[in-house]
Amino acid sequence: MTLNILGTIDLLDYDDQLELLHDQLILLKKDQFEPNERIVILHKDVVYFYYNSLTGFTTHNFFTLVRLLDFPLYVFIFLTNFSKYDQAILPFITDQRDRPTVYNTLVNNASYNNIKPLIDQPYHKEIKFHAVCLLGTVRSHRTKLFQFLKLNKIDNIKYSFNDKKSKFLSNTSHADNRSTTLNNTLYSVPHRVNDGWCQFVSNKKFAELDKIKIEPCSSPYINANNFEFYSDFAIDVVVETMFDCPHVFISEKTLRPILLNTPFIMFGPCGTLEYLKTFGIQTFSSIWDESYDLIEDPVDRFLACCKLVEEINQMELREIKELYKKVIPIVEHNRAILINYIDTVFKPLYNNRYV
Numbered sequence: 001m002t003l004n005i006l007g008t009i010d011l012l013d014y015d016d017q018l019e020l021l022h023d024q025l026i027l028l029k030k031d032q033f034e035p036n037e038r039i040v041i042l043h044k045d046v047v048y049f050y051y052n053s054l055t056g057f058t059t060h061n062f063f064t065l066v067r068l069l070d071f072p073l074y075v076f077i078f079l080t081n082f083s084k085y086d087q088a089i090l091p092f093i094t095d096q097r098d099r100p101t102v103y104n105t106l107v108n109n110a111s112y113n114n115i116k117p118l119i120d121q122p123y124h125k126e127i128k129f130h131a132v133c134l135l136g137t138v139r140s141h142r143t144k145l146f147q148f149l150k151l152n153k154i155d156n157i158k159y160s161f162n163d164k165k166s167k168f169l170s171n172t173s174h175a176d177n178r179s180t181t182l183n184n185t186l187y188s189v190p191h192r193v194n195d196g197w198c199q200f201v202s203n204k205k206f207a208e209l210d211k212i213k214i215e216p217c218s219s220p221y222i223n224a225n226n227f228e229f230y231s232d233f234a235i236d237v238v239v240e241t242m243f244d245c246p247h248v249f250i251s252e253k254t255l256r257p258i259l260l261n262t263p264f265i266m267f268g269p270c271g272t273l274e275y276l277k278t279f280g281i282q283t284f285s286s287i288w289d290e291s292y293d294l295i296e297d298p299v300d301r302f303l304a305c306c307k308l309v310e311e312i313n314q315m316e317l318r319e320i321k322e323l324y325k326k327v328i329p330i331v332e333h334n335r336a337i338l339i340n341y342i343d344t345v346f347k348p349l350y351n352n353r354y355v
Helices: 018-028 057-068 109-119 140-151 204-209 228-232 252-259 272-277 298-314 317-349
Strands: 004-010 037-043 076-080 101-104 129-134 157-160 233-239 264-267
Touching: 004 018, 018 057, 037 057, 109 252, 109 317, 129 228, 129 298, 129 317, 140 157, 140 204, 140 233, 140 298, 157 233, 157 298, 228 233, 233 252, 233 317, 252 264, 252 317, 264 298
Parallel strands: 004 037, 037 076, 076 101, 129 157, 129 233, 233 264
Antiparallel strands: none
């Protein structure tokens, strides 16, 4: 059956403007939908979730509006980079014959636009430093990692933090003062992911981190305007958008080292490496301990990642170069997998809209 796409809604455009989302849905509403008619929803929940739940508030509000407007659920196709989104929407499905289609994507419209310049870029390594860490804009896990790097004098890993000169910073918006006049939306106080996990930690190591002043920093070895500098680094310490999150969340921060033939250490949600493997991506357990990926407690996972960072920092540069040589087949495989995914899955799925 050939689908007739009636429209596309990017939920990020309406994250704190639910009245506009309501109006957009009304424009797409029909008294009766044909069996082949669909509405594409580009899904992102990046801030607010219920405690101990897979359901984000953006999702809750969307389905509340859909219910108010009496849409059949089957007309919606969700494209999401959240790993368990099919489970997150279960509370809203009352009839298994009427449920939306969910595609879990490795690449979405936002991440593609960020990595597109890297796809055809000729690339080779001339390793001068152990690793790079682009900490991006302020989030609690990035702040703690910045404090860790500075406190422990991790000199062999070059990093930037909240560097306003860099066009490669995350452009995530933080809508903290949301309000809506629509009934039945945002009706209780949510848990803000990424923030609460480290606020009440009694661990002595975290107490030490708080001694470090939080301030923007840049490195002379990191060019704020392009990625040519990246060839100087053997490893990428990836600090994803999400850390304390019920879903794995893949952004351009993870796709960047894959396209640039670089092994990576992952500061991300539990199970991120395992999730990448479902798409054919290989990780680096052959050269270092990746058991941190399956640690559910965010504090313990963070400290395990920091321990690996310390181990990398203490190695000699010649050892780092030898490690890189060992994983060249892996990084070349991963780059090929990602480019093939973009060509054969992402572009057809997004209907070449962002190409």
